[in-house]
Amino acid sequence: MSSSLTQILSRIEPLDGNIMELARKRQDSLTKPGGSLGKLEDVSVRIAGMRRSIMPVLSNKAIVVMAADHGVVAEGVSAYPQSVTHQMVSPFLTGCAAVNVFARHIGALVIVVDMGVIGGFEANPLLENRSIAFGTNNMATGPAMTRRQAIESLEAGIAVAEAQISHGLDIVGTGDMGIGNTTAASAVCAAITGKPAAVVTGRGTGIDNEQLIHKVEVINRALEINKPDSEDAIDVLSRVGGFEIGGLAGVMLAGAANRIPVVIDGFISGAAALVAVKLSPQVKDYIIASHLSVEPGHRIMLEYLGLEPLLDLDMRLGEGTGAALGITLAEVSVKILNEMKTFDEAGVSDKDSGG
Amino acid sequence: MSSSLTQILSRIEPLDGNIMELARKRQDSLTKPGGSLGKLEDVSVRIAGMRRSIMPVLSNKAIVVMAADHGVVAEGVSAYPQSVTHQMVSPFLTGCAAVNVFARHIGALVIVVDMGVIGGFEANPLLENRSIAFGTNNMATGPAMTRRQAIESLEAGIAVAEAQISHGLDIVGTGDMGIGNTTAASAVCAAITGKPAAVVTGRGTGIDNEQLIHKVEVINRALEINKPDSEDAIDVLSRVGGFEIGGLAGVMLAGAANRIPVVIDGFISGAAALVAVKLSPQVKDYIIASHLSVEPGHRIMLEYLGLEPLLDLDMRLGEGTGAALGITLAEVSVKILNEMKTFDEAGVSDKDSGG
Numbered sequence: 001m002s003s004s005l006t007q008i009l010s011r012i013e014p015l016d017g018n019i020m021e022l023a024r025k026r027q028d029s030l031t032k033p034g035g036s037l038g039k040l041e042d043v044s045v046r047i048a049g050m051r052r053s054i055m056p057v058l059s060n061k062a063i064v065v066m067a068a069d070h071g072v073v074a075e076g077v078s079a080y081p082q083s084v085t086h087q088m089v090s091p092f093l094t095g096c097a098a099v100n101v102f103a104r105h106i107g108a109l110v111i112v113v114d115m116g117v118i119g120g121f122e123a124n125p126l127l128e129n130r131s132i133a134f135g136t137n138n139m140a141t142g143p144a145m146t147r148r149q150a151i152e153s154l155e156a157g158i159a160v161a162e163a164q165i166s167h168g169l170d171i172v173g174t175g176d177m178g179i180g181n182t183t184a185a186s187a188v189c190a191a192i193t194g195k196p197a198a199v200v201t202g203r204g205t206g207i208d209n210e211q212l213i214h215k216v217e218v219i220n221r222a223l224e225i226n227k228p229d230s231e232d233a234i235d236v237l238s239r240v241g242g243f244e245i246g247g248l249a250g251v252m253l254a255g256a257a258n259r260i261p262v263v264i265d266g267f268i269s270g271a272a273a274l275v276a277v278k279l280s281p282q283v284k285d286y287i288i289a290s291h292l293s294v295e296p297g298h299r300i301m302l303e304y305l306g307l308e309p310l311l312d313l314d315m316r317l318g319e320g321t322g323a324a325l326g327i328t329l330a331e332v333s334v335k336i337l338n339e340m341k342t343f344d345e346a347g348v349s350d351k352d353s354g355g
Numbered sequence: 356m357s358s359s360l361t362q363i364l365s366r367i368e369p370l371d372g373n374i375m376e377l378a379r380k381r382q383d384s385l386t387k388p389g390g391s392l393g394k395l396e397d398v399s400v401r402i403a404g405m406r407r408s409i410m411p412v413l414s415n416k417a418i419v420v421m422a423a424d425h426g427v428v429a430e431g432v433s434a435y436p437q438s439v440t441h442q443m444v445s446p447f448l449t450g451c452a453a454v455n456v457f458a459r460h461i462g463a464l465v466i467v468v469d470m471g472v473i474g475g476f477e478a479n480p481l482l483e484n485r486s487i488a489f490g491t492n493n494m495a496t497g498p499a500m501t502r503r504q505a506i507e508s509l510e511a512g513i514a515v516a517e518a519q520i521s522h523g524l525d526i527v528g529t530g531d532m533g534i535g536n537t538t539a540a541s542a543v544c545a546a547i548t549g550k551p552a553a554v555v556t557g558r559g560t561g562i563d564n565e566q567l568i569h570k571v572e573v574i575n576r577a578l579e580i581n582k583p584d585s586e587d588a589i590d591v592l593s594r595v596g597g598f599e600i601g602g603l604a605g606v607m608l609a610g611a612a613n614r615i616p617v618v619i620d621g622f623i624s625g626a627a628a629l630v631a632v633k634l635s636p637q638v639k640d641y642i643i644a645s646h647l648s649v650e651p652g653h654r655i656m657l658e659y660l661g662l663e664p665l666l667d668l669d670m671r672l673g674e675g676t677g678a679a680l681g682i683t684l685a686e687v688s689v690k691i692l693n694e695m696k697t698f699d700e701a702g703v704s705d706k707d708s709g710g
Binding site for chain 1: 385386387388389390391392393394395434435436438439442443445446451452453455456457459460559560561649665666667668669670671672676680683684686687690691694695696701702703704705706
């Protein structure tokens with residue numbers, strides 16, 4: 001492991017239990033029946049524990065969208081041509097892709113990162129170039145990337161997140177773009193959770209039954225050829241992962257090390273979370289699962305991670321669209337702690353007053 | 356029935372099926388896999404059908420919070436003293452109640468309406484006085500209100516909503532405050548859906564097992580004494596309803612008549628929706644169910660209405676907090692139609708391009 005990765009891992013600490021207890025007490029004292037804001041109260045308490053503040057403020061929001069290509073597309077696993085990865089970066093930059101609409105709606109920045117798109121891009125101040133290579137290798141015939149590249153992808157994600165955090169970012173969402181990346185995410189899920197490929201694999205952008213059977217077969221072949229070591233996250237990432245999966249895992253590690261909430265999107269971000277949590281189990285405490293994707297493996301990932309999604313809207317778009325909605329829920333959850341009054345402050349009778 | 360109520364009912368029309376088809380086609384042509392935004396796409400298509408526009412814009416948002424007292428509180432059905440209804444109006448007006456936090460977060464106004472709070476309030480430009488009476492009568496000993504008062508409450512809600520709509524309101528949320536109102540809402544639910552009180556009744560603001568058994572017994576007594584006619588919504592409202600339930604039903608009728616989306620909150624709004632839809636089944640098409648409340652009767656209401664909630668966050672606060680989150684989801688759903696580009700416009704290869 002490299003020094004920058006080792007260093008980040010050494011900085012990840014548990015949530016602050018004392019602050020969480022005080023935040024829970026504050027929630028209970030606000031002018032509402034105790035616990036009546038359900039999961040939002042739990043989220044606010046966790047964020048208090050991350051931020052070490054009973055009344056944390058989240059004012060700088062961003063969604064990091066990482067794009068990369070996947071060699072396994074050569075096996076015919078996607079409904080869309082590989083060139084779509086490259087083509088979609090342009091709408092991200094001009095603000096007319098789905099994630100831009102969602103991010104504007106919630107007042108978040110979109111940070112677009114090229115983690116390894118085939119062909120690359122001309123220099124553009126709106127696009128962060130962290131390209132590891134022009135796409136991964138075909139994991140159905142050998143490792144998707146070298147171990148060195150896997151570490152580089154993690155470190156690139158750490159660098160992207162830490163640069164934003166140093167400018168005041170206090171909550172980050174994760175998003176992805178990469179034709180073929182549900183195939184990689186399914187393989188990562190199977191490798192780490194031990195569930196069969198047939199169980200964790202879904203239709204991605206929308207393949208039919210025959211293509212789904214083929215996709216499962218390709219994933220099984222990749223797992224067989226590569227034999228990823230389920231206890232070694234970097235091995236899994238290098239053999240059957242992707243550059244954006246590594247990059248997003250790096251964002252999660254950096255978020256946890258810097259004690260900011262990381263709101264994860266759907267299936268691809270889930271695969272990245274598996275890698276990050278395998279590297280440092282404590283990372284899980286800093287992750288907020290925004291939504292449950294239609295991809296069947298996503299539920300398995302979240303159960304493995306012990307995370308409960310906030311939303312279930314039958315979404316399966318990626319890009320960070322679900323993360324955007326999760327960020328706005330996280331934000332309102334801490335506004336409750338900040339902007340509501342207690343029964344005492346508001347002069348309202350509490351339950352104990354009887355009547 | 357009065358003329359203003361009859362007139363509103365006569366104005367409620369079906370959604371525009373042609374526009375909905377065109378909106379669905381537009382969703383399918385945007386740069387994302389078809390259907391990948393799940394329930395948000397469905398919501399956007401419904402709103403298009405309401406607004407008769409393929410790219411509807413929702414810019415003026417408000418949550419109507421109606422407060423009223425309930426005579427049935429005399430039976431000891433609530434964990435909080437009756438005076439809390441009156442006390443909570445002040446935080447609504449000063450902006451530090453839960454619904455204010457949520458409304459500010461999503462950029463919506465809060466319209467506070469006194470539908471019948473005991474004691475009433477001094478004149479205040481921020482508080483709309485539509486008080487029918489200082490609380491309903493105790494439904495466990497006779498009708499909660501007269502038939503005339505039930506109609507008045509519906510008309511008050513219509514008037515409140517139409518005043519806002521005439522000033523440009525294009526999406527409305529519903530919220531409530533009223534100690535004892537889950538007892539009334541449970542009775543309305545039992546009366547209209549035909550389900551037993553024991554099945555539809557929950558813990559409201561947080562009563563224990565013994566109190567819950569007592570609450571069910573009170574509701575059964577109210578149903579037995581009043582024998583509400585399940586086919587006559589006004590009879591149900593007058594015998595076991597509440598002034599805020601009638602008022603919110605009026606808001607829903609006015610929303611439907613004026614073709615704007617009505618985002619309903621939880622259990623109390625659900626009871627109002629039962630009344631409104633019983634008066635005019637078409638109203639259902641204009642209702643967006645924001646969230647599934649912890650109150651067990653809420654699921655039964657939504658199933659009866661054929662509505663699927665967008666969120667399930669274990670919330671049970673009322674006030675319109677869930678509606679606020681539903682409004683922001685509805686808003687982003689139509690922003691997708693407005694702000695995303697099609698594959699053609701963006702120069703991105705669609706599925707058909709193969710590869």
